Amino acid sequence: MPRPSLKDQRSAEILDAYLTCVAQFGLEGATQDRIAAQAQVKRPLLRHYLGNRDQMVAALNDHVINTFNAKTRDLVQALDTVETPLALVDLLFVDTKEHDPRLLLAWQALTATAPEHPDRGAALLDSLDQFLIALTDTLRRLAPEATPATLRAVAQGISSAFVTLDSLSPLAPPPNWRAELRQAALLLTRCLEDAA
Amino acid sequence: MPRPSLKDQRSAEILDAYLTCVAQFGLEGATQDRIAAQAQVKRPLLRHYLGNRDQMVAALNDHVINTFNAKTRDLVQALDTVETPLALVDLLFVDTKEHDPRLLLAWQALTATAPEHPDRGAALLDSLDQFLIALTDTLRRLAPEATPATLRAVAQGISSAFVTLDSLSPLAPPPNWRAELRQAALLLTRCLEDAA
DNA sequence: CCATTTATTGTCATTTTTGACAAATAATGA
């Protein structure tokens, strides 16, 4: 009997616009006016759907972590069908259509506020840890002989190269940097084969 | 005959306080009030020494790039006395007394504004490239047989691990992450020895 | 002591950003 609610859809649209602004202007630079313009809505709607500023930041934090974790789960699915380290690396560094740098840029922007919001910081750290665990598990399957310490080190190295690539995107680095970071990840996987 | 100028010293102090605030609150969150409080001066002094907001950001950009480049030059000096890959890695990942995470955090915060200020972005990219070149040169000396492409890839991998470490610092990651990233860098250097 | 230059502080107006609420519009079921 009431009017049907668009809350979920509109909230998602606004969060996406928020994400864009944070990636572009930083967390404090993402003003409500900019978000509203990006989302093509009037400013009071932001409050209607997401609440005041603190609640908006909290909502963004949840959104970033949720989609990051979802991406990790998708990656796990894709990784399960992977049989070679090369395929794993290409999944991260070549198949770049799916990956949207805004997510990691916002992740980093939120990271800066972690000292003031320990709960948020813990969730951010955990989301990255899930990604590392997914990488480590896959690497273990591909190289069962490698020691746990080596597997973790390789996963950390690949992860850092992957994260660095997104964090550099605003600088428009020369294209060979992507190739070089991919190559670094590939070299790390070779270390596992040597151990086997 | 005039009163002696403290401009250089005061400017440096204020820039250091600015750096602290940007690392903590982001570029847009580093308000003049916070900077003044951090520097223990009155707000109008910021304007007196560094100018208006845009000029302050430009000054910070120069400061970050200059000190980053200075750190790179110091590193080159230290690297010249290094004879093993292990020593190189420990210089970056263990001898952490010298390194102050604020610098790279501010570097990343400024990076986000690069699309709007291409000149700043170019300078930021160049400062990172200098660091990469320094790493590559040292690696070439330690492993003359390695191909140029491999040297660059290893340098990129080490650099990304190093940068990641600082960017995670607000999250207070578990200490073994540092060890794992160091190990990843170490494994990359092993790839050079294999090639030789 | 005097003149000159700089450091430092005080203060105000303007702009930007946010918070909050009221009113209007639209859609659905009864």
Next chain:
DNA sequence: TCATTATTTGTCAAAAATGACAATAAATGG
């Protein structure tokens, strides 16, 4: 049609941040 609920917009006040300028204090050379 009517009542109900949700969406959307309009508007105002408060707070935060910046820009700009005047005025005072301090130090140096002559």
